Amino acid sequence: MGNARINNRIRRLRFDHDEMTQEELASRVGCTRQTIIALEQGKYVPSIELAFRIARAFGVTLEDVFQYE
Amino acid sequence: MAPLQKRAWYGLAIGLVFAIALLLVFMVKGGISTFTEDTGFRVIISVLWVGGLAANLILVNLTLRKPGLVDERDRLIMDRAPRVQWLAVIFSLVAWTITLTEVYWEQGEIPVIFLYLIFMSILIVGTLAQSLGILIGYWRANRYG
Numbered sequence: 001m002g003n004a005r006i007n008n009r010i011r012r013l014r015f016d017h018d019e020m021t022q023e024e025l026a027s028r029v030g031c032t033r034q035t036i037i038a039l040e041q042g043k044y045v046p047s048i049e050l051a052f053r054i055a056r057a058f059g060v061t062l063e064d065v066f067q068y069e
Numbered sequence: 070m071a072p073l074q075k076r077a078w079y080g081l082a083i084g085l086v087f088a089i090a091l092l093l094v095f096m097v098k099g100g101i102s103t104f105t106e107d108t109g110f111r112v113i114i115s116v117l118w119v120g121g122l123a124a125n126l127i128l129v130n131l132t133l134r135k136p137g138l139v140d141e142r143d144r145l146i147m148d149r150a151p152r153v154q155w156l157a158v159i160f161s162l163v164a165w166t167i168t169l170t171e172v173y174w175e176q177g178e179i180p181v182i183f184l185y186l187i188f189m190s191i192l193i194v195g196t197l198a199q200s201l202g203i204l205i206g207y208w209r210a211n212r213y214g
């Protein structure tokens with residue numbers, strides 16, 4: 001339980017979506033660019049709401065963005 | 070740098086400038102004995118600390134009210150800042166208590182004016198520590214996640 005980790009594919013998905021910038025994604029999901037940076041570096045686990053907003057911004061499901069290992 | 074982090078740096082800088090200005094005015098004007106007797110001196114000190122607190126309050130409130138400047142990660146960091154505030158306030162009170170007890174032990178009483186000074190200093194320390202707590206929060210979040 002303690003070793004569980006939530007990974008994400010945000011960086012990959014950004015590039016797959018016409019190289020969407022961090023700033024653009026941040027503005028679409030309603031957070032700061034620094035939060036997107038922290039998410040991509042795996043230094044922040046978002047709330048369920050933000051996670052859904054990110055998935056929606058890419059037009060994919062939550063599991064396509066976040067993986068629980 | 071996140072907008073809240075930037076504001077915390079400004080808040081810390083403003084707070085330190087006002088705190089140093091207060092100490093300088095206090096020392097230059099002659100300390101406790103003059104403070105008790107000179108109304109003008111008390112007005113200058115009051116304007117300085119109320120002004121400093123108001124400037125900080127306006128700065129933080131402006132950041133919090135603007136949409137899009139503060140998100141859930143910032144709020145999480147901000148919510149943890151009171152831990153630093155609490156420690157800073159406790160240590161300040163301990164310092165005041167030990168110092169005043171040692172200095173006025175022989176006299177057996179402490180001048181009433183210290184109530185005002187303790188209150189003023191605790192408000193300043195609390196405000197400074199809030200900015201410091203936010204900055205420590207960002208540092209920890211960037212380092213450890």
